[in-house]
Amino acid sequence: MPEFKRISSETEMAQNGAGPGRLMCNGTQSPSKMNYRSANGEGSPGPTSAEFRPIPRRFSPPSFDRQSSQTESERNGSSSRQELESLSASSSRANSPVWYNTRKYVPVIDRILKRQAAGTPFFSLEFFPPRTDSGASDLMAIFDRLARGRPLFCDMTWHPKGDPSNTDKPTSSTSMAGNMLNYAGIETMLHMTCVGLTTEQMKDNLYKAKNLGIRSILALRGDLPDGAEEWQKTDGGLDYAVDLVKLIKEEFGDYFVICVAGYPDGHPECKTYWEDIQHLKDKVEAGADLIITQLFFKNETFFKYVSDCRKVGITVPILPGVLPIQGYKSLSNMAKLSKLEVPKEILDAIEPIKTNDVAIRQYGIFKAVEICRELLNSGMVPGIHFYTLNREKAVTQVLKELGLWSEKIQRPLPWKQTANHNRVEEEVRPIFWRCRPNSYVLRTSEWNEFPNGRWGDSRAASFNDLQTYHLFYLKSRSPKTELLKMWGETLTSEEDVWKVFVNYLTGAQNEQGVKVTRMPWDDDEIEPETSLICEKLASINSRGVLTINSQPRVNAAPSTDLKVGWGSPGGYIFQKAYLEFFTSKENIAALKEILPRYPQVNYHIINHSGEADYTNCDEYQPIAVTWGVFPGKEIIQPTVVDPEAFKTWKDEAFALWLEAWAHIYPKNSESSRVIQNIHDGYYLVNLVDNDFPKESVLWDILEEMLTLKASTEETEISAASS
Ligand SMILES: Cc1cc2nc3c(=O)[nH]c(=O)nc-3n(C[C@H](O)[C@H](O)[C@H](O)COP(=O)(O)OP(=O)(O)OC[C@H]3O[C@@H](n4cnc5c(N)ncnc54)[C@H](O)[C@@H]3O)c2cc1C
Numbered sequence: 001m002p003e004f005k006r007i008s009s010e011t012e013m014a015q016n017g018a019g020p021g022r023l024m025c026n027g028t029q030s031p032s033k034m035n036y037r038s039a040n041g042e043g044s045p046g047p048t049s050a051e052f053r054p055i056p057r058r059f060s061p062p063s064f065d066r067q068s069s070q071t072e073s074e075r076n077g078s079s080s081r082q083e084l085e086s087l088s089a090s091s092s093r094a095n096s097p098v099w100y101n102t103r104k105y106v107p108v109i110d111r112i113l114k115r116q117a118a119g120t121p122f123f124s125l126e127f128f129p130p131r132t133d134s135g136a137s138d139l140m141a142i143f144d145r146l147a148r149g150r151p152l153f154c155d156m157t158w159h160p161k162g163d164p165s166n167t168d169k170p171t172s173s174t175s176m177a178g179n180m181l182n183y184a185g186i187e188t189m190l191h192m193t194c195v196g197l198t199t200e201q202m203k204d205n206l207y208k209a210k211n212l213g214i215r216s217i218l219a220l221r222g223d224l225p226d227g228a229e230e231w232q233k234t235d236g237g238l239d240y241a242v243d244l245v246k247l248i249k250e251e252f253g254d255y256f257v258i259c260v261a262g263y264p265d266g267h268p269e270c271k272t273y274w275e276d277i278q279h280l281k282d283k284v285e286a287g288a289d290l291i292i293t294q295l296f297f298k299n300e301t302f303f304k305y306v307s308d309c310r311k312v313g314i315t316v317p318i319l320p321g322v323l324p325i326q327g328y329k330s331l332s333n334m335a336k337l338s339k340l341e342v343p344k345e346i347l348d349a350i351e352p353i354k355t356n357d358v359a360i361r362q363y364g365i366f367k368a369v370e371i372c373r374e375l376l377n378s379g380m381v382p383g384i385h386f387y388t389l390n391r392e393k394a395v396t397q398v399l400k401e402l403g404l405w406s407e408k409i410q411r412p413l414p415w416k417q418t419a420n421h422n423r424v425e426e427e428v429r430p431i432f433w434r435c436r437p438n439s440y441v442l443r444t445s446e447w448n449e450f451p452n453g454r455w456g457d458s459r460a461a462s463f464n465d466l467q468t469y470h471l472f473y474l475k476s477r478s479p480k481t482e483l484l485k486m487w488g489e490t491l492t493s494e495e496d497v498w499k500v501f502v503n504y505l506t507g508a509q510n511e512q513g514v515k516v517t518r519m520p521w522d523d524d525e526i527e528p529e530t531s532l533i534c535e536k537l538a539s540i541n542s543r544g545v546l547t548i549n550s551q552p553r554v555n556a557a558p559s560t561d562l563k564v565g566w567g568s569p570g571g572y573i574f575q576k577a578y579l580e581f582f583t584s585k586e587n588i589a590a591l592k593e594i595l596p597r598y599p600q601v602n603y604h605i606i607n608h609s610g611e612a613d614y615t616n617c618d619e620y621q622p623i624a625v626t627w628g629v630f631p632g633k634e635i636i637q638p639t640v641v642d643p644e645a646f647k648t649w650k651d652e653a654f655a656l657w658l659e660a661w662a663h664i665y666p667k668n669s670e671s672s673r674v675i676q677n678i679h680d681g682y683y684l685v686n687l688v689d690n691d692f693p694k695e696s697v698l699w700d701i702l703e704e705m706l707t708l709k710a711s712t713e714e715t716e717i718s719a720a721s722s
């Protein structure tokens with residue numbers, strides 16, 4: 001890894017807002033964004049080949065960019081606000097201001113310590129990687145649902161047999177951890193073991209995790225490989241988990257939060273309980289920040305373990321690993337894997353109900369709640385770690401009964417955020433991907449800066465190509481059979497397609513008695529704010545104005561409003577009316593005649609090839625369409641219409657007709673031809689009504705367009721017949 005220089009000159013310190021002798025990046029941490037920049041031309045060391053992330057074309061930051069004066073440690077959240085305030089007061093500072101952002105990445109261990117100090121318990125959830133792509137898709141849906149309860153973090157186990165480091169394999173441990181972090185927006189910890197790996201391979205695996213944005217590792221030795229009688233390290237590999245902890249520290253400094261495993265019943269291979277505790281202490285002294293325990297069946301075992309750990313000087317948080325019993329088989333499997341004996345009292349209780357899954361689950365929930373209550377009341381645990389076995393129901397119920405499930409209604413921003421620390425300051429996105437946040441995250445994953453404050457000029461922004469519409473986290477969560485029922489087993493005309501749009505918006509059942517809950521452009525049901533304009537939307541869709549995105553105008557709604565609210569309470573939300581739709585060439589001809597009469601409206605009209613491209617927008621001038629005004633804060637404008645980004649989006653929006661819709665029908669079938677014709681012949685339009693305090697004129701424009709088109713057709717017909 002490169003050695004990054006210590007910022008030493010007064011000028012550099014002032015420019016960077018750093019204090020005297022502040023270490024910008026010590027060679028064991030990630031190169032700072034600043035160093036990335038200089039690596040691109042100003043002679044300072046750049047990323048090595050071990051940094052897998054290619055250097056992308058940088059997103060051009062807005063001219064008044066706060067990031068440009070931030071230090072790496074500020075970005076990592078390791079620099080406290082207090083520290084910055086004292087810097088501002090320092091007389092040695094030059095007159096350039098220190099910009100600091102209120103959004104900072106806070107490492108998991110700091111979050112845990114904060115919650116511990118405040119006495120507000122938390123929970124974390126463990127999952128194992130799925131075997132199949134469809135299993136991965138189901139698991140992602142589980143992550144989305146469990147994320148609502150706000151786990152402090154979730155972790156993904158390391159499966160030596162499942163090619164765990166392969167980031168090209170969607171179901172690997174590393175890929176799934178990256179998906180959980182980047183797409184489900186959950187702070188993620190990845191397990192790693194030493195089994196079958198050389199030190200160099202482990203380093204590579206850690207870099208892969210780092211490049212996905214992962215900041216927490218559960219460092220393990222790993223179970224004995226199948227058939228092995230005793231542990232033998234791999235040639236060129238590591239012996240114990242403590243060696244992996246040391247490797248992480250040596251190579252990455254404080255970049256990763258490190259967690260290790262503890263065994264309240266003693267590790268099965270260790271000669272004595274106390275020797276095992278000494279080995280745990282070695283792991284902590286080598287740099288582990290926290291401990292998660294193996295499951296245990298009696299709380300006394302855990303309490304004794306914690307007080308024994310404290311006696312030998314282990315002071316880091318110890319999270320109890322709790323397994324809600326969910327079935328007879330999974331319990332005996334887990335007990336076998338962890339080499340624990342299930343107490344007779346539990347076996348006696350489940351024996352009579354062992355074939356009744358529901359009864360066993362109810363018993364498991366009852367037992368887990370009882371155990372967790374006692375743990376939480378003991379004052380010895382800051383939170384609880386659950387072995388979910390990839391199932392959500394039991395754990396959700398346990399969390400609800402414990403009062404740990406805290407579904408938050410208030411959204412910090414109107415769009416779904418990721419948990420990637422690189423994007424912690426991201427505050428602005430183009431409206432187009434609003435219903436496809438995973439695609440947006442994927443397409444911008446190579447950026448090393450994200451716009452905050454304002455979107456700026458996106459000429460330099462390069463979006464990753466999207467050729468992988470079939471990646472499980474991009475494609476529909478509904479299987480093809482369900483999509484056929486929603487979108488029509490057969491389509492004979494464009495009007496059949498129009499009806500699908502109307503049914504989606506109104507929630508009405510289609511002719512087969514099925515509700516349309518997904519569309520290619522939106523894999524979720526419509527959002528509450530759409531109900532404000534739903535009737536109007538349905539009316540224009542029924543006449544061939546196929547909307548895929550919209551927002552009503554909003555003039556100072558409270559930020560707590562259930563339909564349009566976001567951000568902290570006490571603020572006000574504003575929106576410009578926005579419509580995005582596909583429509584026919586004939587409608588476009590009429591629209592182009594009408595639009596000049598409405599100067600308060602910005603428009604952009606484009607066809608699939610981009611050859612026809614009409615707009616009255618300044619090409620490089622984004623339009624803020626949503627903003628919030630909050631007490632004691634600057635205005636936040638999280639959503640924009642950006643003409644440059646629209647050109648990128650249009651490729652995706654048009655491709656979805658074919659990739660997501662036509663594909664569900666046999667090739668060359670009538671249904672697929674109907675979709676192909678729409679793709680080839682329709683235009684994509686976006687309209688923004690800038691006059692947000694007044695009733696929106698967008699509906700008038702569309703009515704006029706439809707009337708003009710109808711009368712043109714009539715004229716043409718009568719001309720042809722005369
Ligand atoms: C929370 C949790 C998560 C887990 N996740 C996974 C997973 O994702 N994938 C997976 O394969 N396994 C996982 N395991 C299982 C784990 O890999 C096994 O229990 C393994 O046998 C021990 O791993 P460890 O990291 O605790 O090892 P270590 O801490 O290395 O200990 C292993 C044994 O060696 C002894 N020991 C340690 N240091 C020394 C020394 N210097 N000299 C002599 N003896 C020493 C210890 O006392 C212990 O008996 C997990 C376990 C837990 C508790």
Ligand SMILES: NC(=O)c1ccc[n+]([C@@H]2O[C@H](COP(=O)([O-])OP(=O)(O)OC[C@H]3O[C@@H](n4cnc5c(N)ncnc54)[C@H](O)[C@@H]3O)[C@@H](O)[C@H]2O)c1
Nearest residue numbers: 128129130131157158159161162223293294295321337338
């Ligand atoms: N508390 C603990 O001791 C603890 C916690 C987590 C993991 N582990 C250990 O870690 C190892 C891996 O743990 P885990 O929970 O991920 O798996 P596991 O071996 O406990 O199996 C969990 C599930 O994954 C399935 N599976 C097995 N092999 C697979 C593969 N190659 N690819 C995909 N799925 C597979 C299994 O059928 C099972 O349903 C195990 O050896 C386990 O002992 C231990």
Ligand SMILES: C[S@@+](CC[C@H](N)C(=O)[O-])C[C@H]1O[C@@H](n2cnc3c(N)ncnc32)[C@H](O)[C@@H]1O
Nearest residue numbers: 414434522526527530547548549550551626639
């Ligand atoms: C444009 S955004 C809303 C933007 C949000 N107000 C913001 O500031 O980020 C997405 C909206 O489009 C709506 N929507 C989804 N599918 C639609 C469709 N087919 N037609 C019209 N609106 C749709 C969603 O319900 C959602 O409210």
